[in-house]
Amino acid sequence: MAFKTDIEIARAARKRPIQEIGETLGIASEHLLPYGHDKAKVSQAFIDSLADRPDGKLILVTAINPTPAGEGKTTTTVGLGDGLNAIGRKACICIREASLGPNFGMKGGAAGGGYAQVVPMEEMNLHFTGDFHAITSAHNLLAAMIDNHVYWGNEQDIDVRRVTWRRVLDMNDRALRQITASLGGVANGFPREAGFDITVASEVMAILCLARDLADLQERLGAMIAAYRRDKTPVFARDLKADGAMTVLLKDAMQPNLVQTLENNPAFVHGGPFANIAHGCNSVIATRTALKLADYVVTEAGFGADLGAEKFMNIKCRKAGLAPDCVVVVATVRAMKMNGGVAKADLGAENVAAVEAGCANLGRHIENVKGFGVPVVVGINHFAGDTEAEIAAVRAYVAAQGAEAILCRHWAEGSKGMTEMAARVAEIADAGTSAFRTLYPDEMGLMEKIETVAKRIYRAGSVTADARVRAQLKDWEAQGYGALPVCMAKTQYSFSTDPGARGAPEGFDLPVREVRLSAGAGFVVAICGEIMTMPGLPRVPSAESIRLNAQGQIEGLF
Known part of the structure; x- marks a missing residue:
């Protein structure tokens, strides 16, 4: 049987006008700000009216550590949302927006x-509604205002050696990681070292995804540290009077984007912080809005x-006062085999022993999620080459962990292949058995929080940090930042900082x-190992295959 490609399926979609999708959630057309016929932003006034x-x-929806074999976390998220609607539940999906950098680099699309797709696929993976461009502009406005402030007399006494605010670009470009700025003479300012990060690594992106409303957004933007003075005290964005103008640039970007699945079910696609550099979730405002409008909200984490x-x-x-009612951990038979030591080229052959060996990675994730007090179900994302014996091996392993594994065929069958999972997830969520708790309390010390995540989630044996890092954490605690959570930046491919260490390593040093x-x-943010905040393009980037065909359609993006 010949399967259609993702792009062929997306092009054949029978999309409904976005006003009709809004009506399914009770959003009147006057509260939608359309971007064409198939996507729209939801007004802040309407969102405010939902408070009670x-x-x-x-x-x-989360997953095992990603492998080249593929896991299908976003596909499962979309399929589960469609599945819930198919069994008569009112459900909405919340996912992140795609970054141009990975799309033109190695990853491809993210819909x-x-x-089990969200459409319009091409627009979502390109400029969409301009949110990322607004974030890029707001971020770089602050960068420009820092250098301008120094140029016109430096009233804040900024130490140009301690400007911490880099510039951003929504593209993978290794040449910009470290640059020298303001060359060319007196008229161009004071030369200094600088650099670029990718837009999704910007603190502005993280703030947009955590802010409750525009007032909270401006307060958070103002609290960002742009540089340090010669006496080593911080210079905040509000000290440079940048927070108001940055908020203006982000006014429209703050409003969630409404689109639809192939089965015409509602989906909010909003925000997109990197998961290995930032917190990797869609926006709080989109999630909270969806929770007010639907009986079930399916979201994913990077x-x-x-x-x-x-x-x-x-x-x-912790920040938004949310508590999940159920967690789905996505895994594939292929990825289990790869974790069990099978090369990608050999994944087609049945290998039950490798599946069983690779399940250790899945088991670690199940145990970790249970540690948050939330019920867990495993979704086996089905591939055509999976054998009954291999699927049975995963089911048996998961059962031994005190959880349940359900085969999901949403990729090939849409909601029809997801009804069993949807019914079980709804049953678990409705049972109200979740006793959600965070991993550590606010009052725990910053270094202790880092060690807690490292040892309880990654199973590290020890954490090493030189005296400079430990002293910096103590200084921040003294300045009143000790109650903040920690955001661990490490490779996504392993529990350790070694991307090649598959399975379930333990006892290593972090x-x-x-x-x-x-x-x-x-x-x-605790940066563990080698993490790039500005990725580079691979030897053969996806951009080489992306083009317009004779019909004006985009090829190679997905």
């Missing part, structure tokens, strides 16, 4: 796949549960190379 409504059930789910629980839920204070977003 009860919340629906929150379902988090699901097969018959990469594996050791990064995305941990940050969803310890940062997003090196904390650097710590950064995101005072506006409200967390401390």
Whole structure:
């Protein structure tokens, strides 16, 4: 049987006008700000009117550590939302927006796949409603105002050697990681070292995804640290009077984007912080809005549960007062085999022993999620080459962990292949057995929080950080930042900082190379191992295959 490609399926979608999608959630057309016929922003006035409504059930979709075999977390998120609607439940999906950098680099699109997609796929993976461009502009406005302030007399006594605010670009460009700025003479300012990060690594992105409303957004933007003075005291964005103008640039971007699935079910696609650098979840405002409008909200967290789910629980839920009712951990038979030592080229052959060996990675994630007090169900994302014996091996392993594994065929069958999972998830969520708790209390010390995540989630044997890092954490505690959660920045491919260490390594050392204070977003970033905040393009980037065909359609994006 020949399967259609994702793009062929997306092009054949029978989309409904976005006003009709809004009506399914009770959003009147006057509260939608259309971007064409198939996407719209929801007005802040309408969102404000929902404050007294009860919340629906929150379902988090997470996964094992990503492998080249593919896991299908976003596809499962979309499929589960469609499945819930198919069995008569009122459900909405919340996912992140796609970054141009990975789209033109290696990853490709980020709208699901097969018959479990969000559309319009091409627009979502390109400029969409301009949110990322607004974030890029707001971020770089502050960068420009820092250098301008220094140029015109430096009233704040900024030490140009201690400007911490870099510029951003929504593209992978390794040449910009470290630059020298303001060359060319007196008219161009004072030369200094600088650099670029990718937009999704910006603190502005994290703030947009955590802010409750525009007033909260401006307060958080003002609290961002832009530089340090010669006496080493921080210079905040509000000291440079940048927070008001930045908020103006982000006014429209703050409003969630409403689109639809292939089955015409509602989906909010809003925000997109990196999961290995930032907290990796869609916006709080989109999630909270969806919870007021639907009985069930299906959302996802970036990469594996050791990064995305941990940050969803310890940062997003802590900050927004959210509590998941059920967690779905996505795994594939292929990825289990790869974790069990099978090369990608050999994944097609049945290998039950490798599946059983690779399940240790899945088991670690199940145990970790249970540690947050939330019930867990495993979704086996089905591939055509999976054998009954291999599927049975995963089911048996999961059962031994005190959980349940359900085969999901949403990629090939849409909601029809997801009804069993949807019914079980709804049953778990409705039972109200979740006793959600964060991993650590606010009052725990910053270094102790880092060690807690490292040892309880990653199973590190020790954490090393030099005296400079430890002293910096103590200084921040003395300045009143000790109650903040920690945001661990490490490779997504392993529990350790070694991307090649698959399975469930333990007892290793976790090196904390650097710590950064995101005072506006409200967390401390601990950079573990080698993490790039400005990725580079691969040897053969996806951009080489992306083009317009004779019909004016986009090829190669997905």
